[in-house]
Amino acid sequence: MNFDSIDNAVLDHRVKGIPGGVAPFRQGDIGRKGWNVLREDMTLPLAVLKDSAITHNSHWMRDFLMRSHSVISPHGKTSMAPQLFGRQIEDGAWAITVATPQQIQVARDFGFSRIVLANQLVGRQGVRYVLEELRRDSALDFYCLVDSEAGVAMLAAAARAANVGRPLQVLLEGGAPGGRTGVRDRETGMRIARAVKAAAPYLALRGVEGFEGLLAGASRAETEALVRGFLDLLVDLARDCEREDLYAPGEVILTAGGSAFYDMVLARFTRAGLQRPTRVVTRSGCYLSHDSSRYRRSFADIVDRTPEAAAGGGLVPALEVWAYVQSRPEPTKVLLTLGARDTATGDDKPVAQTWYRQGMAAPLPIGPGHVVTGMNDQHTHMAVPADSPLAFGDMVSFGVSHPCLTFDKWQVIVVVDDAYNVVSAIRTFF
Amino acid sequence: MNFDSIDNAVLDHRVKGIPGGVAPFRQGDIGRKGWNVLREDMTLPLAVLKDSAITHNSHWMRDFLMRSHSVISPHGKTSMAPQLFGRQIEDGAWAITVATPQQIQVARDFGFSRIVLANQLVGRQGVRYVLEELRRDSALDFYCLVDSEAGVAMLAAAARAANVGRPLQVLLEGGAPGGRTGVRDRETGMRIARAVKAAAPYLALRGVEGFEGLLAGASRAETEALVRGFLDLLVDLARDCEREDLYAPGEVILTAGGSAFYDMVLARFTRAGLQRPTRVVTRSGCYLSHDSSRYRRSFADIVDRTPEAAAGGGLVPALEVWAYVQSRPEPTKVLLTLGARDTATGDDKPVAQTWYRQGMAAPLPIGPGHVVTGMNDQHTHMAVPADSPLAFGDMVSFGVSHPCLTFDKWQVIVVVDDAYNVVSAIRTFF
Numbered sequence: 001m002n003f004d005s006i007d008n009a010v011l012d013h014r015v016k017g018i019p020g021g022v023a024p025f026r027q028g029d030i031g032r033k034g035w036n037v038l039r040e041d042m043t044l045p046l047a048v049l050k051d052s053a054i055t056h057n058s059h060w061m062r063d064f065l066m067r068s069h070s071v072i073s074p075h076g077k078t079s080m081a082p083q084l085f086g087r088q089i090e091d092g093a094w095a096i097t098v099a100t101p102q103q104i105q106v107a108r109d110f111g112f113s114r115i116v117l118a119n120q121l122v123g124r125q126g127v128r129y130v131l132e133e134l135r136r137d138s139a140l141d142f143y144c145l146v147d148s149e150a151g152v153a154m155l156a157a158a159a160r161a162a163n164v165g166r167p168l169q170v171l172l173e174g175g176a177p178g179g180r181t182g183v184r185d186r187e188t189g190m191r192i193a194r195a196v197k198a199a200a201p202y203l204a205l206r207g208v209e210g211f212e213g214l215l216a217g218a219s220r221a222e223t224e225a226l227v228r229g230f231l232d233l234l235v236d237l238a239r240d241c242e243r244e245d246l247y248a249p250g251e252v253i254l255t256a257g258g259s260a261f262y263d264m265v266l267a268r269f270t271r272a273g274l275q276r277p278t279r280v281v282t283r284s285g286c287y288l289s290h291d292s293s294r295y296r297r298s299f300a301d302i303v304d305r306t307p308e309a310a311a312g313g314g315l316v317p318a319l320e321v322w323a324y325v326q327s328r329p330e331p332t333k334v335l336l337t338l339g340a341r342d343t344a345t346g347d348d349k350p351v352a353q354t355w356y357r358q359g360m361a362a363p364l365p366i367g368p369g370h371v372v373t374g375m376n377d378q379h380t381h382m383a384v385p386a387d388s389p390l391a392f393g394d395m396v397s398f399g400v401s402h403p404c405l406t407f408d409k410w411q412v413i414v415v416v417d418d419a420y421n422v423v424s425a426i427r428t429f430f
Numbered sequence: 431m432n433f434d435s436i437d438n439a440v441l442d443h444r445v446k447g448i449p450g451g452v453a454p455f456r457q458g459d460i461g462r463k464g465w466n467v468l469r470e471d472m473t474l475p476l477a478v479l480k481d482s483a484i485t486h487n488s489h490w491m492r493d494f495l496m497r498s499h500s501v502i503s504p505h506g507k508t509s510m511a512p513q514l515f516g517r518q519i520e521d522g523a524w525a526i527t528v529a530t531p532q533q534i535q536v537a538r539d540f541g542f543s544r545i546v547l548a549n550q551l552v553g554r555q556g557v558r559y560v561l562e563e564l565r566r567d568s569a570l571d572f573y574c575l576v577d578s579e580a581g582v583a584m585l586a587a588a589a590r591a592a593n594v595g596r597p598l599q600v601l602l603e604g605g606a607p608g609g610r611t612g613v614r615d616r617e618t619g620m621r622i623a624r625a626v627k628a629a630a631p632y633l634a635l636r637g638v639e640g641f642e643g644l645l646a647g648a649s650r651a652e653t654e655a656l657v658r659g660f661l662d663l664l665v666d667l668a669r670d671c672e673r674e675d676l677y678a679p680g681e682v683i684l685t686a687g688g689s690a691f692y693d694m695v696l697a698r699f700t701r702a703g704l705q706r707p708t709r710v711v712t713r714s715g716c717y718l719s720h721d722s723s724r725y726r727r728s729f730a731d732i733v734d735r736t737p738e739a740a741a742g743g744g745l746v747p748a749l750e751v752w753a754y755v756q757s758r759p760e761p762t763k764v765l766l767t768l769g770a771r772d773t774a775t776g777d778d779k780p781v782a783q784t785w786y787r788q789g790m791a792a793p794l795p796i797g798p799g800h801v802v803t804g805m806n807d808q809h810t811h812m813a814v815p816a817d818s819p820l821a822f823g824d825m826v827s828f829g830v831s832h833p834c835l836t837f838d839k840w841q842v843i844v845v846v847d848d849a850y851n852v853v854s855a856i857r858t859f860f
Contacts, residue, residue: 013535013559014859020535020559040554043531077771077808099808100767101473105443105450119808120756122767122823124470129443129450147757150822180809181757181765214806326550327577327611335611337530337552341507341838341860346776376644377834378507378529378549379610392580393552404807408771409860411841429444430771430839 001086001111006427015412016342017046030414030425037322037420038356038363044395045323045338047410049426051417053318054084054288058091060312061287065092067308068266068280073097073116073255075285078404081413081426082110084288095141097283101126106429108133108140116255117144118209118283120151120173120181127158135164143253145173145209147182149195156199167204170196171253172241174210174234176226182210189237193246204248207279208238212265213258220301227261231268242274257282260298263306285404290315292351292399317399319406319413321350323380325394331386334370336396339378343398344405349375350398352382357394366396431516431541436857445842446772447476460844460855467752467850468786468793474825475753475768477840479856481847483748484514484718488521490742491717495522497738498696498710503527503546503685505715509837511856512540514718525571527713531556536859538563538570546685547574548639548713550581550603550611557588565594573683575603575639577612579625586629597634600626601683602671604640604664606656612640619667623676634678637709638668642695643688650731657691661698672704687712690728693736715834720745722781722829747829749836749843751780753810755824761816764800766826769808773828774835779805780828782812787824796826 007028013020019042025033035041037048065072071094076085080103085096095114096107101123107115121127121144133140146152152170159168172193175182183189196205212230217223238254241247252274257265262282269280286295296317303309323338343350349372354363370388374381380398384390400406407413408430415424437458443450449472455463465471467478495502501524506515510533515526525544526537531553537545551557551574563570576582582600589598602623605612613619626635642660647653668684671677682704687695692712699710716725726747733739753768773780779802784793799815810828814820830836837843838860845854 012539013532014539016530016532016860018532019555020531020538021562043555044553045530100446100475101450102443102446102448108450109442109444119767120822122754122756123474125449125473132451147759148822151757154823175759177760178763179759180806180811181759184759324552326552327581329577329605329609329611329614330607333608337549340835376610381610392550392578393584405770408839411860430446430841 001089003083003086003110006083009427011412016410017042017412017414019043027412027425027427031423033422035422037416037422038395040358042414042422045321045342047319047321047342047406047413048416048420049289049413050318050320051415051423053316054087057288057290057315057318058087060315062091063312064309068270070266070270070280070282073281073283074288075118075283076107077103078285079289079407080106080428080430081407082106082429083426085110085112088288094281097285101129104130113137113139114141115143116283117142118211120145120147121155122151127155131158131162131164131168134166134168135162143169143171143206145181146170146192146196147173147175149192152192152195152199152203156202159202167201167248169204169206171207171209171255172205172237174208174237176215176230179214180211186236186240190240190244193241194244197246200248205241205246206248206250207253207255208234208241210234210256211258212256212261224264227264228268231256231265235268235272238272238274242276247276251277251279253279253281255281255283257284259284259286259295263302263309287315289319289403290317291319291401291403292317292353293401294348319400319403320353320397321400321406322395322397325390325392325396328391332384334382334384334388334390336380336382337378338380338398340375341377342409343400344402345375348401348405350380350400352396353399354397355390355394363397431519433513433516433540436513439857441842446840447472447842447844449473457842457855457857461853463852465852467846467852468825470788472844472852475751475772477749477751477772477836477843478846478850479719479843480748480750481845481853483746484517487718487720487745487748488517490745492521493742494739498700500696500700500710500712503711503713504718505548505713506537507533508715508834509719510536510858510860511837511843512536512859513856515540515542518718524711527715531559534560543569544571545573546711546713547572548641550575550577551585552581557585561588561592561594561598564596564598565592573599573601573636575611576600576622576626577603577605579622582622582625582629582633586632589632597631597678599634599636601637601639601685602635602667604638604660604667606645606660609644610641616666616670620670620674623671624674627676630678635671635676636678636680637683637685638664638671640664640686641688642686642691654694657694658698661686661695665698665702668702668704672706677706681707681709683709683711685711685713687714689714689716689725693732693739717745719749719833719837720747721749721831721833722747722783723831724778749830749833750783750827751830751836752825752827755820755822755826758821762814764812764814764818764820766810766812767808768810768828770805771807772839773830774832775805778831778835780810780830782826783829784827785820785824793827
């Protein structure tokens with residue numbers, strides 16, 4: 001892992017947050033600027049990551065996984081910030097998960113050597129690049145998904161033609177009816193797994209994968225029942241492949257788990273009952289930043305199901321976006337300088353948390369009744385109580401919901417200490 | 431206007447679309463690579479701008495405005511692509527509109543000298559930067575909005591303290607009840623306009639502004655009635671200011687108009703009936719790329735209201751995103767390698783247009799019944815007819831809806847000719 005290219009990258013005022021007219025400077029020097037967010041040393045809107053919260057969450061997940069003897073391959077697509085991938089690996093992550101060829105390329109450029117593409121590998125350039133990397137770097141340990149015989153045939157033909165000297169490792173993907181990718185039934189799964197084995201030594205079946213995060217029932221109990229049923233399908237697929245001896249040599253990988261149900265994944269997969277050594281890999285991308293809405297609720301459910309998750313205080317939100325009050329055109333309405341270009345929106349609107357005005361000792365919690373009602377590209381509409389203190393020029397901090405769709409709105413995110421001093425910055429690659 | 435810094439910027443495979451392993455190269459050299467999208471020389475998903483369509487749309491708007499003796503200050507926030515701002519200025523745009531201090535900074539860096547901030551100017555750094563630029567460059571012609579006495583007081587104090595030798599030019603913003611920023615009534619508007627005049631010579635009232643694009647009734651007729659009523663308020667505000675002699679010397683600026691109702695804005699503002707010379711400025715950001723859904727419908731309404739808009743064939747969509755079919759797990763469902771990280775989503779899902787498979791002479795129109803039903807961060811769910819030809823590895827092109835929220839998903843967008851040869855690339859600054 002080498003982040004010199006990020007530290008040496010030039011930041012200038014074309015980047016959101018960097019004050020106008022500042023001479024371009026090395027990103028690695030941002031902590032020496034003496035900037036403080038509350039003092040308005042940077043422009044708003046501004047996304048900030050709280051250093052202490054990131055550290056806390058990273059250690060929480062390390063401890064949680066240790067207790068279950070499993071590992072994590074955090075989904076890098078959440079942040080696409082190699083510096084955060086690095087912290088995750090330092091705290092014991094087994095691999096980095098990504099979703100696209102471009103994301104593989106970013107992870108490779110920064111020296112990550114075990115990569116799970118939690119997706120089909122498709123397209124001339126993506127397939128070519130992965131095979132070239134497998135040839136070039138014997139330390140690369142790469143996995144991708146298959147869910148169709150057509151996909152297996154394409155990968156097999158490409159791997160045969162490239163002849164890189166070792167197999168391309170694949171995981172059989174299970175899916176849910178009406179859901180996303182992945183085989184819907186065991187029979188289809190076996191046809192595909194057999195096709196993988198038939199493509200040896202160019203392909204190697206290394207395990208079974210699924211993503212349960214989109215399953216949604218009418219109630220929490222119904223959703224959890226759907227998740228349990230889906231995990232059962234994945235375990236059945238894994239056992240079927242073992243029974244037919246379709247796996248390549250080595251441990252079998254069982255992997256599932258977004259950021260909402262990883263406790264259930266761990267509980268099910270660690271008692272999958274395979275004969276062969278099994279590596280259980282979860283893939284939450286959002287635990288590191290956590291959030292203030294969607295995954296805050298998911299985490300409450302995790303603690304409810306799995307009380308030991310409350311150890312150490314559980315996860316805390318690390319990502320905030322700050323904006324100014326630009327208008328209060330009606331007594332119960334405030335507009336802020338923040339929009340769909342800056343955070344997730346739709347069902348994942350940001351949540352007002354604190355406010356600050358020059359001269360105050362510290363930000364104050366925002367009172368009840370301050371609710372984001374809508375977002376345009378560059379504006380946020382917020383309903384406020386008639387006696388809200390907010391006025392033109394005040395600063396408001398927002399927690400986010402679904403951090404993936406906030407990270408991707410920022411090329412650079414500053415890291416702050418608990419007093420909002422800027423200590424460093426991460427760069428994203430979307 | 432100088433785009434050397436873009437042409438000289440290094441592109442590498444960390445950028446979406448650039449094939450893995452390609453040696454880093456100057457962006458300005460991308461047209462010499464000999465890349466063709468259909469030949470899969472680039473990775474997907476890939477956003478492309480059609481050169482011929484951009485040229486057509488830019489000329490269409492120039493001709494349309496010429497007939498109404500008005501000008502455009504296109505909203506740069508749509509693309510945040512200074513190279514496109516340059517084409518717009520070359521085709522007669524009067525100014526570039528932006529929404530935030532960072533967007534001002536980008537426009538200034540590339541040499542744009544007339545800038546309309548269609549927003550309140552708020553925050554220590556943003557105000558400082560604008561005043562410094564007014565001092566530094568006598569050619570800068572800058573406008574921003576005011577809609578509160580508190581905002582006027584802040585700007586007046588800052589301008590007095592900075593004492594840059596000429597006034598900060600402001601436009602009084604009118605708004606709609608329940609809507610976004612802007613005064614809701616004439617009385618409030620006059621209080622604010624008087625405060626601006628009282629702040630001479632530090633502030634100067636130069637006109638009236640509003641944004642009608644969010645007004646929505648239960649029917650098209652009702653929406654148009656709301657727009658007409660809103661434009662009447664803006665004209666009333668403009669006349670009130672004239673009656674009280676609140677404007678600074680020079681022409682009065684009347685500006686409104688997003689991408690849906692600019693014909694109505696032109697019709698109303700060109701007969702505002704002020705005594706003083708009046709400059710009518712519309713601000714559509716989306717006409718240049720146009721789209722395949724939201725603004726396609728808006729444009730049909732424009733042609734219906736204003737038949738001369740059909741001249742020259744009207745606007746055509748210039749922005750497409752290409753993706754692969756990665757899975758067809760059920761006969762009537764296809765998943766594609768495109769997601770909420772790549773285009774607008776929610777009510778603005780992309781629209782499948784053509785498909786292509788290696789060996790075909792050219793892309794074929796996609797048949798009826800291929801409908802995007804949902805998007806995740808990195809996946810698109812599409813319902814397809816059971817007899818759809820789409821299979822693993824096929825390429826599908828999508829038109830977009832609400833181009834603003836597609837442009838901002840791409841740091842680099844390739845420009846292609848009609849045969850999908852890559853001829854150049856634009857860079858965005860979000």
